[in-house]
Amino acid sequence: MQVSVENVGGLGRKLTVRIPAARLDDTVRNRVLEMGRNARIKGFRPGKVPTKVIEQRFGAQIRGEALSELIGSTFQEAVSSEKLRPAVQPSIATSGKPENGEIEYTATFEVMPEFGPIDVSGLEIVRQVASVEEPDVDQMIETLRLQRRNWTPVERAAQKDDMVLFELSAQAGDFRYPESGADRVGTIIGSNALPAMLEDVLVGHKADEAFEADLDFPADFRVAGLAGKNAHVAITVVRVQEPSLPALDDTFIAAFGVSEGGVAKFREDVRANLERELSAALAARLKAVTVEKLVDAHADLELPQGVIENEARDMARRAAGEGKPPLAHEPFLASARRRVAGGFLLAELARQNDIRIDSRRVAEMLQTIASTYEEPDQLIELYTRDPQLMSGLQSRVLEDQVVDWVAANAKVSEHSLSFNDVMRPGG
Template sequence: MNIEITPKESSGVDRHVQITVPAETVRDAEDKAARRYASSVRLPGFRPGKAPPMMVRKKFADAIRQEALEALVRDAYKEVVEKQDLKVASQPHVHDLKFEEGKPLTFELHFELRPTLELARISGFRVTKRAVTVTSDSVQEQLEAIRDQRAAWAPVEEKPMPADMVNVEISTGDDSSEAKSYPLVLGTGQAIPGIEELVMEASPGETVERLVRWPDDFPDEAQRGQAKLVRIKLHDVKRKSAPPLDDAFAREVGDFESLDALKAAIRADLTESSTREADAEVRQKLVDEIIGANSFDVPKSWVQQFAANYAEAYQIPEEDREKFATEFQSMAERQIRRDLVLETIAEREGLGSTEKDIDDRITAQAEKRGLNPGQLYAQLEKNGRLKEIERSLTEDKVFQWLMERNEVQTES
């Protein structure tokens, strides 16, 4: 394509390029677009594709010029990328477009490049790793959580207490609609404190009412601090009854001969989980050290897309997405920098995961879950999870490589 490419002042990963397309090339593009239109459009009195070219150009002048323009911009961008062997990170934006009849087409292309990481220093760092300790209180807390999961709700004929489940009708003085029944677990924040206090004044079957003040931090600002007459009718109260912590409980939970065996399994699980967390912290510290020692830019478009993906995944309301993107920006940029560092080291040092690595990981997972490895592989492939495993294995190799070249001290 006959075009003139003039690089403009750029910085970091941003690139601005001035494009000039000669009038003759523009005319050729318009002729090509006109021929395409002439071969397919229908005009009264003519068979498809048989209308005179001049008539077609006159009737579809704007559409033909628009098609020619889009083709010229697209081809110009492709030529810029291919001629300069660029690794582009984002789609281009067109600025200062001038497209006048019989004159050259001129415009600027703005786009971002994928950053090139030199990573001159990735060894010789010293990071600390917190000591992994699991206390008896932590074990007991987890044991109580398991016990709570197996607790049963039983009706009681007395006033409710915090943690009780109630079925209650609630109506306010400004509510003309029919009162509705709500299941509530008291003390969990499902209702405002004043209403919970009123509920706990009633016995099953009783109706009570009084003024309740709405809290100052109530989500609806218009209702903050207001006092309203609230009427509640308490239908029933249920209280949670937890089983005793004994050997029988341990056998019911799983394949444990005694309560001590269950506690030992809980301690082992907590130790394993805490060790994973400590290792993850060390990995992030190492990456932060590398990022701090090796400056590189991150494409803004990547950060924006990363934030947009999270907003979509967490179903952030449209009106809150701009605020979310602003608050999430630093976290998104940090994650992108981390990924770029790991990808660069993996590629440079040949640390990518192999098919055998993936097969071995899936086989180990299958044995742990009592599944056939082939069936698990097919399931992971169907759900698009193989890439995730490949990435995890590669990261493990990179961090193992980094651990051998940097000092990790365990806190005493």
């Protein structure tokens, strides 16, 4: 096998490989013979199919598969001998036809950047710390009770925390919503499910009461014709319901799988769940700030543009939503670059410091993920049987291990937060 390498700007490489055509011919010949021994073709006894028949019917397929496998294996040999580290799958070009007793193909790809030794001792990282306190457990239990509250119709006027069903129509200039009749809407006053001015105007009104008001709709209101405009609104209250919370008794806690131990055991379970969520949130925050510091410290790192482009396209698809056309990927390129840089730096730190996947941590993370599902054993089995899912899980665990290593070797200070501060969206 002959190999030559050409630099194609930056991290691009063009690998030209020449292999003896006899290697392919031998593989094809052996497969034809093997298929002849096993093929079942009408008109021939098993194991007695002539070689020419096999070649006529399956020759092109066999040769194509053998060539693909040969290119794959020799490519790995070539990059290993040339000490190249491909960052992406190569683009292969070949006629597949022998010339002068050789088959030639070219593989174009980008390689991993040259990092050099990565020193993290100078990184200044703030690790956020928090703990679950009794008031946090109380608050979560109240949240669980609220989620299971009952609603009872009342004849009194609506007030905060009531559920109100009402019919609405609005006129803003020449625009009317809806075009005819009224839209039936429901909300819990104070929940901010609807703009505050709409919920507030319901207070003090009873079922079957009709009234009108002039309201200023927010700029981000879901109805474009009303967004950012003042409108004359007609409202008819259909029903007012007040909430009642379930008692914190054996019946209530049994719904959460607690059959023994009473409220004390229920509180233990709630605390354990909160601590698990808090631990994951704190780990995510530490990872985010660690990766940010690493990327900023290597801002001039040359990265494979193809990897960045692919990441930007993935981000655009996710931002568009499932089943919708992807957005233009160009606005995501800057964020994609940072993501790629972060992933590469973590992987390189693992390589340079011989950080290996901890199978115990993989099992623990899988158990943690599975515990959030009704049938955890089924999820564990799914991961166990799916190499792609398991590989993704292992990659996450390895990145977490690298983050822990960085935190142990960098300049780390701690900043205390409350449980709510950590768990607040966007906090």
